[in-house]
Amino acid sequence: MNDTIVALATAQGVSAIAVIRLSGKDCIDIVQKVFKGKNLQQQPSHTLHFGTIYDDKKVIDEVLVSLFKEPNSFTKENCIEISCHGSPVIIKEIIKVLLKKGARLAEPGEFTKRAFLNGRFDLAQAEAVADLINAETDNARQAALNQMRGGFSKEINRLREELIHFASLIELELDFGEEDVEFAKRDDLRYLILKIQTYLQSLIDSFDQGNVIKNGVPTVIAGKPNAGKSTLLNTLLNEERAIVSDIAGTTRDVIEDEVILGGINFRFIDTAGLRETQDVIEAIGVERTKERMKKASLIIYLFDLTQASLSEIEEQEKELVSLSIPFIKVGNKMDKADKSLLSKLEEKNFLFISAANKTNIQQLKEKILSYFQVQSVKTGDVMVTNIRHYQNLLQTNEALQRVLDGMDQEITGDFLAMDIRQALHYLGEITGTITTDDLLDNIFSKFCIGK
Template identity: 80%
Template sequence: MFEETIVALATAQGISAIAVIRLSGIDAIAITQKVFQGKNLLDQPSHTIHFGNLKDGDRVIDEVLVSIFKAPNSFTKENSTEISCHGSPVIVKEIIKVLLKHGARLALPGEFTKRAFLHGRFDLAQAEAVADLIHAETDNARQAALNQMRGGFSKEINALREELIHFASLIELELDFGEEDVEFADRDDLKQLIYKIQKYTRGLIDSFDLGNVIKNGVPTVIAGKPNAGKSTLLNTLLNEEKAIVSDIAGTTRDVIEDEIILGGINFRFIDTAGLRETQDTIEAIGVERTRERMKKASLIIYLFDLTQTTLEDIKAEEEHLLSLNIPYIKVGNKVDRADPTLIERLTAENFIFISASEKIYIHELKEKILSYFHVNAVKTGDVMVTNLRHYQNLLQTHESLDRVLEGLDHGITGDIVAMDIRQALHYLGEITGTITTDDLLDNIFSKFCIGK
């Protein structure tokens, strides 16, 4: 596989001032030289840039700059070149076509980073952080990915794993002397190590809820009955006319969504069809989609029209909200037109009162939303779990170590203890890629963009 030289556009698709085309593989420099008119790239030192023409036979495609990276001093630890050309999609297509003609092949999604991992450039957790860094939409997400890419998380995991391997080796050695009743691994020391590992893994496990919010944002459904002001609130939060607003009940028939950043967190606000029984087939589909989105939300903003709502309505709708077991905020809309007596009675019911159309108390609503997600700025060196795969591996590691402790407390034989330790080592090794399968790698790197 690594004998092939791969090529892909490394910058975004579309028209731009410049585009960068990346090649990697044993023949990357030689293939580039075949189509480059300028200095002989094969004779140039690594980490140099050269100006010239990119040609297909006698036809000049573009004036380009070619950067040279010689193995092992490149991202993939292979020979690599990066061709900076003008950002016309036609030019990019022509350059890639001529490179393919001279022996390169199109890269698969994530193949550059996969080669870097397989060549030992970094471990699997760091490789996944590369993708997270590319897709980071907030500064907190960027810093969290950068911290993981720098390897602090991996170093700690590997150090603890090495200590556990030491004990596993001693217990395995005991099994070779089973008839002589010898003990090479001190059980009390082993317990202390397991407590130490579990303390670290528990901290990482507990960090996942926050890490997931930082990485993936918060899907927030705006729900309520027809004409409660859901679309108006979405437009007010986004500060643009995203959703159609009308006095006609049932105007919104499908979900409408957009994202804004509040307090360093990316919130995806989802406007939904009004909840009511309807004979309109299309509207009924929209209502069903609303209910499905509510079940999958991390937060629900439930709007009540204060000019139409009764206390009985509120009680009935809140019973449904409670059954979902999802955090929700009760928002009384149209406060500027509401009966003061109703507002007074609802004040003790943990309501937020707003006027979406007049933009009254919107700041207070945003503060309430943020109160559900306490996020301080992520600093250099902060370690948190943002990846579901890592979270699941850590849970399985923790459970395996629980079984080791239980076995030690009950005097279980060394072969069973060793089996549980090996299980914990397996799950820890999967995090950093010490233990991998082709299916695991294919699944991870297939989610990367082509040029990375």
């Protein structure tokens, strides 16, 4: 925490400008050693300064320096952002000269980690920073922004405070154990826990929608060879992403890309055709298809209506049901199919399309969306999008249920206090009131280096 850290804050590669970020008590002194312009130590916070970066007598680049003095910065430390031309050579040279003058390279997420450790925001808000950067839809952006602004944290902290009040009263009872006094009225405690559980359950229930908004929906397009899977992927993406051929087994590996439908990011995954094969490479592709199907949130199973028989379709349908994953039965090549087969399949909840002619593709998109009803996220909406938060909420709810069960069994206050402390612990882990180094390392290691 005493080091001055430096990292590129903008994306790698050639660009018009790049931003190099520093944070730490000595960052102004370090930059001043290589900066020719105004004396940065004498300038007020939140000011911009034009000048030149030198390495001894060699000019590296003309830059614009943004100055933020503690505690009025993102990390609550002295911070500087150097805007330079976006040549990789220039970026490398500037960072190299800053390292030579005493800075060190930042670790992944270290700027945000320092902001958390210095009290700029809590852990849930810090995690929302990464979610905001990675948001791919407007709903994901709004959900992350709501969390970063502290709406979720305020609710969690309010619940903790109410529980802490009762926990302290029960702890006080333990000090007067021989006098048989009751500072925490059990009816009031029961009412509070039921109220908290009701709210916790609403947060837990919001995770299904929140997870879809944040992470999107992995959707596998599966079926036998030549069913039209690659053609359907290209049609959904509106580009020639996958190779289309009449030769069975053309797709041997997973091909995937993303499309936003109804504000949800769908990752469509084209897979190798499912069949028995002696080709070693194709067999690996078939195995990968089966693995992807098990991990999918939705399966679009394509049947070739010109080749498949009714008995074969029914057999494949049984295998789909055994996976216990939502699936859509899609009959492809409807324009070439036998009319008697179509009439028999109409009663089996089939959707008929022609991927090549783009027939009924809009109906397929509507069918896909019907499995994931996501409303627009509005400013102030509280929603759980993080699996870590979701697990902590489940554990909190279980601990509170043990308190209720304990009161029904009339157990002593020390056991009630133990379960309440457990609930407080799980709630505290969400916002970072209670943390471990392992937890922090795991969270911030997933951030990009300059954030």
